[in-house]
Amino acid sequence: MRLSEADHSRVTSAVTRAELSTDGEIVTVVAGRSDAYHDVALHWTVLAMLLVLALLAWVPSPVEWLHSHLIDAWSDTPPRWYLTFALLLMAVTFLAARLLLALDGVRMLLTPRATKARRVHRAAMKLFRTAAEKRTKASTGVLLYLSLAEHQAEIIADEAIHGRVEPEIWGAAMAALIADVKDGRPGDGMAAAVEQIGAILAQHFPRSEGDTNELPDRLIEL
Template identity: 65%
Template sequence: MRMTAEDRDRVTAAVTAAEAGTDGEIVTVVARASDAYHDVALHWTLLAMLLVLALLAAFPRETVERLHLLVDPWAPAVSTRAALTIALFLLAVTFLICRLVLAWRPLRLALTPGATKARRVRARALAIFRAAAEKRTAAGTGVLLYLSLDEHRAEIIADAAIHDRVPDETWGAAMAALVGPLREDHPADGMVAAVGQIGLVLGEHFPRTPGDTNELPDRLIIL
């Protein structure tokens, strides 16, 4: 899933059209992902290592017999040092294999819980909003539409003046307009539709007044 130059132009044109009837300002941002999720890979790696230890503890007799054959089949017993050394070796191999496999981004994303993705996308959107839109307009009427492609998640965050007048559930139509095309791998169509819905909300609560100027860029920002 990606955004072409034509897609960027379409979203930019949609923002310009939506702002024509309102004093509000819409900022659109698309990111490939909101986080690398390397910590998630580490969590799964540690879980795999604990599983290896659990298997060694659950089947001690079978483990000792196999270690006996592996270390020295003629020895009367496996020494504690040898047993612990082999256990450490198995843990190290498990760690390396898991880290190698989980270096593949699609697998990390697939193994990341949905709640974790939602939190990371929300946190990234808030950070971008504070840097790019919050209190950047004279009347505090900035809105951020943020789309994170890899997570298939989006956020709409509004400035204080808008948030005071428009309840969060009002943005449901815009999110629905975005999610439908997004599920069919048409993010630009979703962004254009969502921007249109946001423009309708802003036009109702913050209609355009004489002398209004364009305070934030209309162009789609690609991260």
């Protein structure tokens, strides 16, 4: 999902309006996703292979049936047949699982929510350090980060703000953002969250005389 030009204008305008009443600076970033989760795909692939091996150990009759029909119906199935069949079945399972998990939607569906949350937070922190942290004179930058594929967001505040504003205060902004994202309106959600962040910043960091716009207002889409 890509945001429209109207979404970009709406969010940028919301940032500009919010910063009129505060020394705080708001940076907005929207990412299609925060990680490719290829390691998660590999974990599921290995698990599928081990499951095949476990099922074969529990129910070896398919190997015995193949041996009796293809080789010798009157002799016992030799151990090497079990090993060969297991190896072939695991190889097929590996290839099938890798092909299935190459689909982004399948990987996202099978990625645990906790893993997504950690990756989103990690990506947000990296962007915060690059785009907002200590980039203003008074350390009053705030990053609003939305990761669309995970339907998760982060609000990370600079040192001066973090010292005065408890993390729970951002809850209403986060709730407004996520609600609109779930309804398929990420632009509206970002704008609503910016408005609430601006109100909080205006309360704790009202605009002082001579304040300048130190960080860009435009929405950044990755």
